[in-house]
Amino acid sequence: MTIASIEKVFVEDLTGLYGPEEAGSIAWLVIGFVCKINRSQYLNNKHGDLSGKELAIFYNMLSDLKKGVPVQYLMGETDFYGSVFKVNSSVLIPRPETEELVDWVLKDMKADKSGHEGLKMLDIGTGSGCIPITIKKYLPGVEVSAVDVSSDALAVAQENALLNSTEVRFIQDDILNPIVKWGKFSIITSNPPYVTLAEKEQMHVNVLDHEPHLALFVPENDPLIFYKAIAKFADSHLEAGGQLYLEINENLGQETVSLLKDSGFKDIELRQDLRDRDRMIKARLG
Incomplete structure (x- = not known):
């Protein structure tokens, strides 16, 4: 054949x-x-x-x-922002909209005339590590940390850091109930769980049956649970004027903007992805 x-x-x-x-x-x-x-x-x-x-x-x-097994899991790898990342059923497969979020962060940091050397960044719910590893790869002067509740996900992320020759500090902690004594950061990024149970019925079998539910779903009665926790965490752990970058549920864009506004964030920008869906938010603390 x-x-x-x-x-x-x-x-x-x-x-x-x-x-x-x-x-x-x-x-x-x-x-x-x-x-x-x-x-x-x-x-x-x-x-x-x-x-x-x-x-x-x-x-x-x-x-x-x-x-319905995703092809990326069968190959054990996927491309993300020009680099190869290992993936398995412990982590979500990186999506194009996450590449757009990373691109937004990188372009903002490169455009900042004050420079980015010595800045500290934290990625929350890092999964495969695609966000922090890519930022570290393109901006090696930034001190990058990442957190996830899953030890299996962190093992994949650590393997990806080695694969991409980057130094990222990985820590296990639960953003809903953090116990680690975190310091201050200039930038916090996150692509947290945000799929509601109602939206679950519309998902393709290859996602629903094979990707980790821990990284996908939130309670129907509290769909912004992780964004509330991240906003509270950022209020204590972002430097004054620090930036928060979030990937969001396309159906909850205005609700997420309101949450951040009520949490004291300024200069909130809601951005659409290449398919014109509300998918990303940037906000400044204080």
């Missing part, structure tokens, strides 16, 4: 679950991963025969994909 033939099999078998466009994207990701080729190499070799070992890997992955 050729590479082109296995691509056709993947698209045909996965279109019912993912739709034709996403099925095609998944097929290409698996081809690149298994055959270790880039797009141009694929175009030049798509009629080349696959080995028996490669075919076995393809069909094993296809079987799992048809059950």
Whole structure:
């Protein structure tokens, strides 16, 4: 069987679950991963025969994909802001909107004429570590820390810091009931859980059945529980004039703005992602 033939099999078998466009994207990701080729190499070799070992890997992955297992978990890695990050079922798969949040932070910090050397940053609910590691990678002069309640997630994050040759301080703590004696930070970032139980019914099976619920869901009667905790934490641990950057629930943009305003934050900016959804907020303390 050729590479082109296995691509056709993947698209045909996965279109019912993912739709034709996403099925095609998944097929290409698996081809690149298994055959270790880039797009141009694929175009030049798509009629080349696959080995028996490669075919076995393809069909094993296809079987799992048809059950809804995310392709990134099967590969054990994903791309984020130009870097490779290890992922498994202990962490959320980094999303494009999180890249947009990171890009916002980096551009603001680079534009700050006072410089960023020696600044301290904390990422709350770090998961794979994609936010703090990327910021540290592009701004090595910033002292970066990250916290998560999950020891399994922190193990993945630590592996990613090594993979990307960055030094990030990882600490286990629960932002809802913090016990660590934290210092002061110039910047706090977070992509906390924010999916309500009502929204759970609209989620794709590959997210609902395979990504960690601890990092996704919040109580229906208190959807901003983590934002309240982060605002309270930031009030004590952000320096005067420090910045808070948050990824948010697109359906709760104005509610999150009001929460931060009531918590004493200034210069609150609600930003849309590339699909025009309310997905990010920046706010200044005092």
